[in-house]
Amino acid sequence: MNIKFSLVIATLALLGFCGTSSASVESELKHMTGYTIIYAGVVQEKIERNYSEKLLKLDNGWVFKLDYLMLMPLNFTDVIVFGKRYPEALTKQYPNLPEQMLYQFKLLH
Numbered sequence: 001m002n003i004k005f006s007l008v009i010a011t012l013a014l015l016g017f018c019g020t021s022s023a024s025v026e027s028e029l030k031h032m033t034g035y036t037i038i039y040a041g042v043v044q045e046k047i048e049r050n051y052s053e054k055l056l057k058l059d060n061g062w063v064f065k066l067d068y069l070m071l072m073p074l075n076f077t078d079v080i081v082f083g084k085r086y087p088e089a090l091t092k093q094y095p096n097l098p099e100q101m102l103y104q105f106k107l108l109h
Helices: 022-030 088-093
Strands: 011-015 036-049 053-058 063-066 078-085 103-108
Parallel strands (some): 011 063
Antiparallel strands (some): 036 078, 053 063
């Protein structure tokens, strides 16, 4: 998967397996079918705007907008970025989207 961009703003779910039961980890892992690891790094900066918009900036410059999150991870927390391309039937409906908008992203910290 060759994704070249310096800044990614994508809607995603942030998965954290720390302190969860085995059953809930298995449940979350079922939602990862079809995803590929595209980057491993650390959280460089956390940004909160208007008390509801939460962004994470990674050490490579990528920025992700979070859908939901109980607690913001600390700076320098290890993060793995997973990506999954939207179905081709859907992407053909919007042929002029930038490449980064053709993928769903999930983070694991």
